[in-house]
Amino acid sequence: MSLITPTTARVEASVTDEAFDAEELRRDFPALQQSIGDEPLVYLDNAATTQKPSSVIDAIGRFYREDNANIHRGVHQLSIRATDGYESARLKAARFIGASRPEEIIFVRGATEAINLVAQTFGRVHIGTGDEVLISHMEHHANIVPWQILCEQTGARLCVAPINDRGELILEEFERMLGPRTRLLSIGHVSNALGTINPMERIIALAHERGIPVLVDGAQAVPHMKVNVQALDADFYTFSGHKAFGPTGIGVLYGKHDLLQKLPPYQGGGDMIASVTFEKTTYNAVPHKFEAGTPHIAGAIGLAAALDYMDAVGMERIAQYESELLAYATHALLSIPQVHLVGTARNKAGVLSFTIEGVHPHDAATILDQQGVAVRAGHHCAQPVMQRFNVPATIRASLAFYNTTEEIDALVRGIQKVIEVFN
Amino acid sequence: MSDLSDLYQDVILDHYKRPRNRGHLDDTDHQADGQNPLCGDHVTVFVKVKDDRVEEIRFAGSGCAISTASASLMTETVKGKTLDEAKAFFRKFHDMVTGSQEVDHGDGLGKLEVFSGVCQYPVRVKCATLAWHTLDAALENREEPVSTE
Numbered sequence: 001m002s003l004i005t006p007t008t009a010r011v012e013a014s015v016t017d018e019a020f021d022a023e024e025l026r027r028d029f030p031a032l033q034q035s036i037g038d039e040p041l042v043y044l045d046n047a048a049t050t051q052k053p054s055s056v057i058d059a060i061g062r063f064y065r066e067d068n069a070n071i072h073r074g075v076h077q078l079s080i081r082a083t084d085g086y087e088s089a090r091l092k093a094a095r096f097i098g099a100s101r102p103e104e105i106i107f108v109r110g111a112t113e114a115i116n117l118v119a120q121t122f123g124r125v126h127i128g129t130g131d132e133v134l135i136s137h138m139e140h141h142a143n144i145v146p147w148q149i150l151c152e153q154t155g156a157r158l159c160v161a162p163i164n165d166r167g168e169l170i171l172e173e174f175e176r177m178l179g180p181r182t183r184l185l186s187i188g189h190v191s192n193a194l195g196t197i198n199p200m201e202r203i204i205a206l207a208h209e210r211g212i213p214v215l216v217d218g219a220q221a222v223p224h225m226k227v228n229v230q231a232l233d234a235d236f237y238t239f240s241g242h243k244a245f246g247p248t249g250i251g252v253l254y255g256k257h258d259l260l261q262k263l264p265p266y267q268g269g270g271d272m273i274a275s276v277t278f279e280k281t282t283y284n285a286v287p288h289k290f291e292a293g294t295p296h297i298a299g300a301i302g303l304a305a306a307l308d309y310m311d312a313v314g315m316e317r318i319a320q321y322e323s324e325l326l327a328y329a330t331h332a333l334l335s336i337p338q339v340h341l342v343g344t345a346r347n348k349a350g351v352l353s354f355t356i357e358g359v360h361p362h363d364a365a366t367i368l369d370q371q372g373v374a375v376r377a378g379h380h381c382a383q384p385v386m387q388r389f390n391v392p393a394t395i396r397a398s399l400a401f402y403n404t405t406e407e408i409d410a411l412v413r414g415i416q417k418v419i420e421v422f423n
Numbered sequence: 424m425s426d427l428s429d430l431y432q433d434v435i436l437d438h439y440k441r442p443r444n445r446g447h448l449d450d451t452d453h454q455a456d457g458q459n460p461l462c463g464d465h466v467t468v469f470v471k472v473k474d475d476r477v478e479e480i481r482f483a484g485s486g487c488a489i490s491t492a493s494a495s496l497m498t499e500t501v502k503g504k505t506l507d508e509a510k511a512f513f514r515k516f517h518d519m520v521t522g523s524q525e526v527d528h529g530d531g532l533g534k535l536e537v538f539s540g541v542c543q544y545p546v547r548v549k550c551a552t553l554a555w556h557t558l559d560a561a562l563e564n565r566e567e568p569v570s571t572e
């Protein structure tokens with residue numbers, strides 16, 4: 001397959017001056033057009049999963065209606081079209097995150113599977129007894145548990161870089177923890193529980209200075225900012241399709257080509273082999289070596305449509321708009337004396353984790369739900385973060401580019417209602 | 424969609440803000456821990472049993488309004504009752520909040536009927552039943568902490 005030539009000057013450069021029209025974009029999302037009871041739906045649970053634009057829903061429908069076939073082995077027209085759709089999605093994903101070639105994109109179920117894949121391939125080869133895997137205190141369980149499993153299997157040690165009271169990685173401590181036995185750094189780009197954006201370039205450079213490869217969990221970054229894996233120099237990078245306006249059940253693991261080539265396969269089965277006899281099996285080339293069995297073809301095609309959609313809107317514009325919306329929301333929440341923000345990093349994405357004095361997060365979320373405001377309450381699959389901030393749970397409102405200031409106002413009215421009920 | 428007041432009735436809010444029988448009991452014969460990992464709610468129930476009756480009962484822990492009020496009202500309800508009566512309350516309460524049975528106002532759940540709205544909120548059923556499951560474990564001397572997951 002061909003190397004990707006960087007596509008120059010996308011639409012976004014020419015439209016940055018135009019005002020960002022979230023109201024207009026919302027119309028592309030059918031699920032956002034509904035009411036909950038008498039109230040319009042205010043969907044603020046985007047860190048859990050995002051809504052899907054019609055173009056994504058249609059792409060999946062079209063695939064099943066017109067092109068459905070299994071890929072790679074068929075000589076008939078449908079199979080050729082399905083293969084083409086699936087492989088074009090790979091190319092699209094490669095371009096979207098700035099990979100140097102499509103073979104560096106492995107389709108997986110999501111970020112969780114990607115991290116498990118790296119743990120069980122890279123980890124089983126390169127991490128042994130007494131070695132260390134370094135993560136941070138703000139990781140999602142998906143970037144903790146696979147390493148604990150690996151450590152149990154290999155006798156390696158899991159080390160955790162601390163965070164400060166704002167929810168930022170403490171860089172000096174982090175640097176000190178990059179030791180002679182550290183075999184891998186696995187760290188989130190953006191925290192789903194706190195919204196912290198980690199200084200990824202700096203972090204990766206510090207690890208690379210010591211020859212330590214880095215896996216970046218980009219589940220909360222890719223939907224909200226321009227990501228370029230080559231500029232970051234990430235060795236592995238992952239994200240989930242469903243958090244990026246695409247379907248569930250599909251995600252991407254990026255890996256540097258030479259790294260991937262040296263890794264053993266993840267699962268065995270069809271499609272990942274070159275030839276099989278009972279005596280010896282030779283594996284297929286990268287990336288197919290890591291994609292055993294029939295993949296989520298429709299999912300990949302839906303994901304490609306989602307990436308197209310984000311490209312058309314423009315990631316820089318999305319990031320800019322969301323940061324303005326976050327500033328508006330932060331200001332609005334801080335104006336309520338009973339509200340306490342958890343996670344106040346100086347560089348932050350659109351996640352507002354908070355508590356309300358005297359009200360348990362689950363009660364708040366139930367009352368907000370009755371007003372059509374969908375937020376999440378709980379530990380957000382980041383229990384160590386909750387322990388760090390000494391709260392059992394938080395309420396989390398997480399933004400996407402289709403949210404508006406009016407919706408933030410609805411959230412604020414909802415919170416005032418919560419306070420009223422509990423007063 | 425039901426009205427807010429269906430769930431957060433005054434009685435529930437009152438028992439959340441001023442829980443009855445909250446605290447520890449030393450040297451009890453019956454004690455159990457319960458937790459709802461989803462919410463981070465946890466409760467410990469202490470019971471003193473005498474002549475087959477709940478002589479004294481307390482609860483400790485922290486949780487949402489529904490789980491706290493449920494624990495508080497539970498202690499008020501079962502105090503002084505026989506163990507069989509306490510278990511019967513649990514069964515009826517469980518049926519009510521899971522919606523498996525329409526509450527009949529004559530069936531003696533009394534104050535506990537304020538929780539009848541919970542059945543419309545499936546994710547909150549665990550909050551309402553946590554203390555009761557824990558009481559059950561305490562009375563049966565089960566060692567394993569109760570988990571609603």
Ligand SMILES: Cc1ncc(COP(=O)(O)O)c(C=O)c1O
Nearest residue numbers: 110111112140142192217219240
């Ligand atoms: C930071 C982060 N990493 C990993 C995951 C896991 O993603 P998935 O459940 O799609 O595999 C999530 C999802 O909440 C996340 O927020």
